[in-house]
Amino acid sequence: MGILIEILGLVLAITLGLGALKRNGVDIGWLNPFAFFHRMRWKRKSSVPPLYALDYPVDVVAVLALAAVQTSGVVTSRQKEGVLGLLAQHLSVSEAEANNLWILSSHLLRHRALDAREVPAMLERSAAKFSDYHQQTLMTILTSAIAIEPPENAAQKELLAAVQAFFNQRTAAPKSW
Numbered sequence: 001m002g003i004l005i006e007i008l009g010l011v012l013a014i015t016l017g018l019g020a021l022k023r024n025g026v027d028i029g030w031l032n033p034f035a036f037f038h039r040m041r042w043k044r045k046s047s048v049p050p051l052y053a054l055d056y057p058v059d060v061v062a063v064l065a066l067a068a069v070q071t072s073g074v075v076t077s078r079q080k081e082g083v084l085g086l087l088a089q090h091l092s093v094s095e096a097e098a099n100n101l102w103i104l105s106s107h108l109l110r111h112r113a114l115d116a117r118e119v120p121a122m123l124e125r126s127a128a129k130f131s132d133y134h135q136q137t138l139m140t141i142l143t144s145a146i147a148i149e150p151p152e153n154a155a156q157k158e159l160l161a162a163v164q165a166f167f168n169q170r171t172a173a174p175k176s177w
Contacts, residue, residue: 051108052121057134058091060126061141062101064163067114068145071155082148086141113155116162123166135167 018028029035045053054060065086069079080102087098114122123130130138142163146156 051118053125054122055126055129057126057130057138058101059104060123061091061138062087063105063108063122064114064138064159065141065145066102066105066109068142068156068159069148070109071113071159072149072153076149079145079148083145086144090137090141114159116155116158119159119162120166123163127166127170130167138163
């Protein structure tokens, strides 16, 4: 019983001491473990660029489709309509949703071509959600988007090869010792 009273007294003394420090202008908010873990989780979440934080395969497919046509330079209205049609057809979304995906993708890419070296970082978070069917659909959309305006350039080939290499690496059997 005496130990219990001592522990309660210690908790009360610490609480009153921290209250006195706070009243005198000392910031003790950093001592809160819940706030500390919340800050660390928020810092981890907010420090990742939005292009690399895509969680859903549909968003990734839309960004890669736009990136495939952007590598040829300025996106023409024919390419835009072709990609919107591909997204609506293969992803089973309406024209309005396909247009929203286009707007999201253009915002994430900010009118710059996606480098093939960025593909693994972009696919990393959503790779577990890609089934074999999703991978085939992604490759179909990419090849069809590239074929909208026929002369396929080197950057488009690199982008397609980077996506294929990423999924081949993911599906490769783990090596045993």
